[in-house]
Amino acid sequence: KAFDFANRRGVKETSSLPLRQRYITHTNCEAKPRNPSHTKMGDSKVETISRLAQWRIDNFSPCSYKKSDPFKVGLWNWHLSIEKNRYMYIRLFPEPSRVSKEQPPYAKFILRISNVGANRRLYISPVHDRPLRTCDDFYWPVDSSFHGRFIIDVEFLDLRICPINITCFLNPLVVKTQGGETVSIWPMDGAIQSMSTQTTLRCLARMLDEGLHADVTIKTAEGTLRAHKAVLSASSPVFESMFHHNLKEKESSTIHIDDMSLESCRALLNYLYGTISQEDFWKHRLPLLGAANKYDIVDLKDACEESLLEDINSQNVLERLQEAWLYQLTKLKKGCMTYLFDFGKIYDVRDEINNFFRQADRELMLDMFQEVLTVWKPV
Secondary structure (H helix, E strand, O other): OHHHHHHHOOOOOOOOOOHHHHOOOOOOOOOOOOOHHHOOHHHOOEEEEOOEEEEEEOOOOOOEEEEOOOEEEOOEEEEEEEEEOOOEEEEEEEOOOHHHHHOOEEEEEEEEEEEOOOOOOEEEOOOEEEEOOOOOOOEEEEOOOOOOOEEEEEEEEEEEEOOOOEEOOOOOOOOEEOOOOOEEOOOOHHHHHHHHHHHHHHHHHHHHHHOOOOOEEEEEOOEEEEEOHHHHHHHOHHHHHHHHOOOHHHHHOEEEOOOOOHHHHHHHHHHHOOOOOHHHHHHOHHHHHHHHHHOOOHHHHHHHHHHHHHOOOOOOHHHHHHHHHHOOOHHHHHHHHHHHHHOOHHHHHHHHHHHHHHHOOHHHHHHHHHHHHHHOOOO
């Protein structure tokens, strides 16, 4: 029974304490000290700086229990407690509250205990990484006795939130998760970069929407849009060449785009400014593909090709094949060929294939016949 109890309490067999001595009779984290005279008001306070918490114990007698005042690290208030009978046990646990119940922490931490004086002894725990909800979730048995004054340090290496639908509203970097892995509450390099990117995109969106310091006009058959030469030049070598050399676009600060509708051109600008929605991208991806090819916007061209690969069907496969040939999209062409011949969907487009062959490029037709010969080659 003692063995099962110890296992349930999380005591590892690597401890140097004998099993009988690892059996802890005192588990109530709200219990009062057995001897009130052993607790002084002055040594219940825990000092904190950054991610380090330090508890200085002035006096601690055998057969005693002491719990610290609450101290805040991260989103939670914490307590340390110490009890000593024949051996010393140190606990770390969050203060019971709505936050600790709804957003229990996963803590990665190290504990250190050292005495004060000339003959300093230091004991360091292993790195612990575990969820902490109550005082029963963790304790560290110390196979030594400390008399007089000593210090307990807890250094939090990381604090993470359990995987539930949460918004870490107390953190300036708002972290959201929908299940899965736990999420650190502390900003890392990636989080800082993400926040910086979001701020930049908001600024670019405002520049485009409000025309802040816009210095170029884009004319379509349906209307005009305002944009910025610097953004267009950074996104496209073709636009950069227009404004760098003595071309009419540089002199007039006007670009004529007659082969795109006003909405498709607005979608192009939204992509270049980083504000396009998924819905608008899917709606305008064919004209965006043409613009990407015309203005040499490589990343947009790749994004359009990947998107067109995702929803090939019998109604659009011939059109996609024509677009793939026109813009030299190898992956899209291969996907359409595979759909038609490897999966036998060529029979589903028999009514459209004659009209397709009348308009298709001769080399594309040769490629298709070669694919037919490859697929239907006798074994």
